[in-house]
Amino acid sequence: MPVAAPPQQSLPSQTRMPTNSPPKYTAPFDTKVYSIHPDMAEVFKKWTGIVDDDELKEHLIKVSKEAFDHFRYPCISMFPPTDLPSYDQIKALGRHRKRHILLEIGPGLGTEIRRLVYDGYPVNDIVAIDLLGGLWESGHALFKSDASTFPVKFIEGDIFRNEVLSLDVPGEISQDNPRLEEIENLEPLSGKTSVIIIQQVFHLFSLERQIELAKRLLKLIKLEKGSIICGRQGGSVPERNCHTQNVDHYLHSPKTWEKMWEELLPTSKAKYSTEFRPLPADIEEVYYSLSQTTGYVTWSIEIL
Numbered sequence: 001m002p003v004a005a006p007p008q009q010s011l012p013s014q015t016r017m018p019t020n021s022p023p024k025y026t027a028p029f030d031t032k033v034y035s036i037h038p039d040m041a042e043v044f045k046k047w048t049g050i051v052d053d054d055e056l057k058e059h060l061i062k063v064s065k066e067a068f069d070h071f072r073y074p075c076i077s078m079f080p081p082t083d084l085p086s087y088d089q090i091k092a093l094g095r096h097r098k099r100h101i102l103l104e105i106g107p108g109l110g111t112e113i114r115r116l117v118y119d120g121y122p123v124n125d126i127v128a129i130d131l132l133g134g135l136w137e138s139g140h141a142l143f144k145s146d147a148s149t150f151p152v153k154f155i156e157g158d159i160f161r162n163e164v165l166s167l168d169v170p171g172e173i174s175q176d177n178p179r180l181e182e183i184e185n186l187e188p189l190s191g192k193t194s195v196i197i198i199q200q201v202f203h204l205f206s207l208e209r210q211i212e213l214a215k216r217l218l219k220l221i222k223l224e225k226g227s228i229i230c231g232r233q234g235g236s237v238p239e240r241n242c243h244t245q246n247v248d249h250y251l252h253s254p255k256t257w258e259k260m261w262e263e264l265l266p267t268s269k270a271k272y273s274t275e276f277r278p279l280p281a282d283i284e285e286v287y288y289s290l291s292q293t294t295g296y297v298t299w300s301i302e303i304l
C-alpha cells in the first residue's frame with residue numbers, strides 16, 4: 001500500500017525495516033474498517049478459542065492495533081476477503097497423497113494460511129517469507145498460536161535479495177522435496193513449489209520491480225500440471241503509475257497484468273484468470289486515500 005513515513009516507534013532490532021522496504025502508511029488505526037467475513041470468524045474462533053463475537057472483535061482489534069502501531073500496513077486492520085482465487089484447487093492439493101509445498105510471500109499476520117490449515121492443508125508443507133518477522137509474531141498473538149501449534153516454516157527476509165533467492169537459472173531439479181524445517185532461504189524451493197500465494201504485495205512496487213518479482217516466482221514454481229500462483233492486489237482500469245511519497249507503485253489492469261506474465265510464461269504453458277473487482281465498501285475509503293483506486297485485481301495462474 002502506498003505512502004511512506006518512518007515507523008512511529010522504535011522497533012526491536014529484528015523488526016527494523018530493511019532499506020529495500022516498501023513505504024508505510026501514516027494515518028491512524030481506523031477500527032471502522034474492521035470487517036470480518038463469517039467464514040473467517042469461524043477460523044479465528046477455532047484458532048483463538050474465543051467463541052463470543054464481541055470478545056473476538058475486541059481481541060482482534062486490540063492485537064491488530066498494536067501490530068499496526070509498529071508496522072503501519074493498513075491491511076493489518078483489513079482481514080483478507082475469503083475470495084482467494086483457486087482456493088478449492090489449493091485445498092485439494094493439500095489433501096493429495098503426494099506432498100505439495102505451499103509458499104506464501106508477504107503473509108503479514110498469516111491469516112490466509114491459517115485458513116488453509118483450518119481447511120486441512122498440512123501445516124508442515126507450508127513456508128512463509130516476510131520482511132518483517134515481528135509482523136509474523138503479531139500473527140501468533142492474533143491467533144493465539146506459537147511455533148509449536150502452527151509450525152509453518154517462517155523465513156524473515158526480502159524476496160528481492162539474492163541471498164534469499166538468486167535469479168540464476170537452477171541446474172537439474174531433483175525429485176526430492178527439501179526438508180522444510182532445515183531451509184534457511186528460498187533457493188531449495190526452486191522448481192519445487194506447487195502453490196505460491198502473494199496477496200497485497202505486487203502493488204507495493206514499480207512495474208520494473210514487479211517484473212523482477214514475477215521472475216522470482218517463476219523460478220520457484222514447480223512446472224507441473226496443476227501448480228498454482230495466485231493472489232490479489234490494488235489495481236486500476238486503466239492501468240497507471242501511482243507515485244506516493246517518492247515511491248512508484250504500478251497499478252495493473254487485468255490486461256497489463258496478464259501481458260506482464262505472458263511475456264515470461266506463454267499461454268501455451270499456463271492458464272491465466274484475472275478479474276478486476278470493486279473494493280468492499282468498508283475499506284474503499286482507506287484504499288482510495290492511499291492510491292486513488294477503488295478496485296483490486298484478483299488472479300491465478302495455473303500451470304498446464
Ligand SMILES: C[S@@+](CC[C@H](N)C(=O)[O-])C[C@H]1O[C@@H](n2cnc3c(N)ncnc32)[C@H](O)[C@@H]1O
Pocket residue numbers: 001020021022073075076078080105106107108109129130131132135157158159160198199200201204
Ligand atoms: C500490504 S501487506 C499484505 C499482508 C497480507 N498478505 C494481506 O493480504 O493482508 C504486505 C506484506 O508484504 C511484506 N513484504 C513487503 N515487501 C516485501 C519483500 N521485499 N520481501 C518479503 N516480504 C515483503 C510486508 O512485510 C507485509 O507483510
